[in-house]
Amino acid sequence: MLSPEAEAIRDEALAGVAAASDVAALASVDRTFLGKDGAVGQILASIKDAPPEKRKQLGQEANALKQVIGGAIEERREALRAEALVAERASDGFDPTLPGAPLQRGSLHPVTQVTRELQGIFSSMGYAILDGPEVELDDYNFEALNIPADHPAREMYDTFWCKGDANLLLRTHTSPVQIRALETLEPPFRAIAPGRCFRNETVDASHEHTFHQMEGLVVGEGITVGHLIGAMKTFLREVFRRDLEIRLRPGFFPFVEPGFELDVRCPFCAEKTPRGCSVCKRTTWIELCPCGMVHPRVLAFGGVDAEKYTGFAFGLGLSRLVMLRFGIDDIRHLMGADLRFLEQF
Numbered sequence: 001m002l003s004p005e006a007e008a009i010r011d012e013a014l015a016g017v018a019a020a021s022d023v024a025a026l027a028s029v030d031r032t033f034l035g036k037d038g039a040v041g042q043i044l045a046s047i048k049d050a051p052p053e054k055r056k057q058l059g060q061e062a063n064a065l066k067q068v069i070g071g072a073i074e075e076r077r078e079a080l081r082a083e084a085l086v087a088e089r090a091s092d093g094f095d096p097t098l099p100g101a102p103l104q105r106g107s108l109h110p111v112t113q114v115t116r117e118l119q120g121i122f123s124s125m126g127y128a129i130l131d132g133p134e135v136e137l138d139d140y141n142f143e144a145l146n147i148p149a150d151h152p153a154r155e156m157y158d159t160f161w162c163k164g165d166a167n168l169l170l171r172t173h174t175s176p177v178q179i180r181a182l183e184t185l186e187p188p189f190r191a192i193a194p195g196r197c198f199r200n201e202t203v204d205a206s207h208e209h210t211f212h213q214m215e216g217l218v219v220g221e222g223i224t225v226g227h228l229i230g231a232m233k234t235f236l237r238e239v240f241r242r243d244l245e246i247r248l249r250p251g252f253f254p255f256v257e258p259g260f261e262l263d264v265r266c267p268f269c270a271e272k273t274p275r276g277c278s279v280c281k282r283t284t285w286i287e288l289c290p291c292g293m294v295h296p297r298v299l300a301f302g303g304v305d306a307e308k309y310t311g312f313a314f315g316l317g318l319s320r321l322v323m324l325r326f327g328i329d330d331i332r333h334l335m336g337a338d339l340r341f342l343e344q345f
Ligand code: PHE
Pocket: 172, 173, 174, 175, 253, 256, 259, 290, 291, 292, 313, 314, 315, 316
């Protein structure tokens, strides 16, 4: 039941809606009638000054107008949208059979790819996968690994120390996870611990302040160097998909005794050019992995009975392996976030 004034507003509004030929014109009709200072808004504002018996009528009218006009605007908006679509389709250049815009697909970082592959290989050999903190205690990074404060072996590790706490550092290798494993796992056990390590190196094509290692630790009764060699051969066969010759040279690390450097016959040249290639620096051998039998003192530090148990440990240079695997010649690519490099993997 609209008053003649309200009917006039309605008719004017509906005419405006019908005449609006684009979205902007429609928005202007919307403002003129439904906006705060619009015609309907004014009716609402007038209620408080109206005589009480007229207030209800005014309220109902305002609401009715809102509904009718609002509905018409919505309808017109839909119609305009549909018209625009039809026009676009009719114009030249719209071809609904063209393929859509290609989706950008990301890929895993080469280090992540190799880490996951190694985790798969070692878990299939019964190894648990462990994690350890990157900000470590001196006790774990050095002391418990049989490298006391004044030991010259500390010279090998250009350590980033944390300000304000003499016991805190960025771990220089993944070996501190050995101690954490000895403390928490009950022998016999096998475990690997991949992760980032940090050294204050002068950065060049083969040295980076941040790099990746993968620690391995096997502890049990009667574990020998034979088990170490067997484990290394098995994992290399999986990675390179064939049997590669290996050799052990003596190597010194205070936390293993005896300690070794494990070399592998260069998979890129040894079979073809016996004089070597650039990857193996013309030696046909690639230095891959320091390793050895866990020093009894380290077992004891970790709370494991060194009379009863023995074990072996290895520290795989993961960054190195990634470079070998993908033929990457500069370690700085691994940490540099250059998409031109990363998109190749
Ligand atoms: N943590 C040693 C390093 O990074 C490598 C290593 C690991 C040696 C395990 C022996 C056994 O220098």
